[in-house]
């Protein structure tokens with residue numbers, strides 16, 4: 001199966017910016033406007049390389065208003081959702097609320113949710129299903145910690161997470177899924193997994209999706225790499241054939257840096 005060869009992509013690349021717990025609702029508007037202007041100046045072709053941002057929940061209404069008002073071709077989504085639809089779940093956010101705000105995507109199972117909030121694969125599996133129930137595309141995050149990487153069992157570990165998190169999906173849902181491989185040891189540390197590491201895992205994930213759901217799902221699912229991605233490191237990672245995009249944390253808070261990650265990919269694809 002071919003994915004990206006000489007700049008031709010079988011799947012639309014996705015460059016996603018996870019703002020984490022940064023940017024209040026006022027700062028969010030400034031950042032998004034700057035990003036939109038920078039990409040507009042660069043004549044970015046959004047049909048060729050998709051751009052999405054993941055602001056905190058409190059920013060989403062403002063983001064929706066700006067995107068709709070200025071007709072911005074930038075997608076957005078929540079950083080998490082509840083596995084439940086509604087009810088007595090203090091502090092949680094329903095996928096229905098995200099859908100009502102015209103979110104396209106939602107992050108599920110980010111390593112910070114797994115470690116800080118103790119989310120299990122069962123919960124993450126329920127959240128992936130809840131996303132589909134509400135018409136959101138889940139960006140499922142998987143990846144190993146440093147000890148597992150050092151033990152050399154990172155592929156096995158990550159595929160076990162994947163299997164648990166996608167259990168019970170249909171082949172059609174799996175074909176729409178986005179999976180972000182984020183080695184925990186590379187998140188916010190400045191340590192970037194090499195392009196070869198990203199490709200190794202993305203190829204393994206694609207093969208596993210094929211084994212579970214069939215070839216069509218494997219060909220449709222988009223696989224991202226995340227972990228200390230900067231403009232300087234993005235191009236080489238995005239040049240790997242099974243890597244369909246990047247999930248960017250820190251560097252997405254700087255409009256110019258994030259835009260150059262997006263633009264480099266656009267140029268590579270041209």
Ligand SMILES: O=C[C@H](O)COP(=O)(O)O
Nearest residue numbers: 018187188227228249250
């Ligand atoms: O969701 C994004 C990842 O956690 C990567 O974050 P980072 O680019 O700051 O390392």
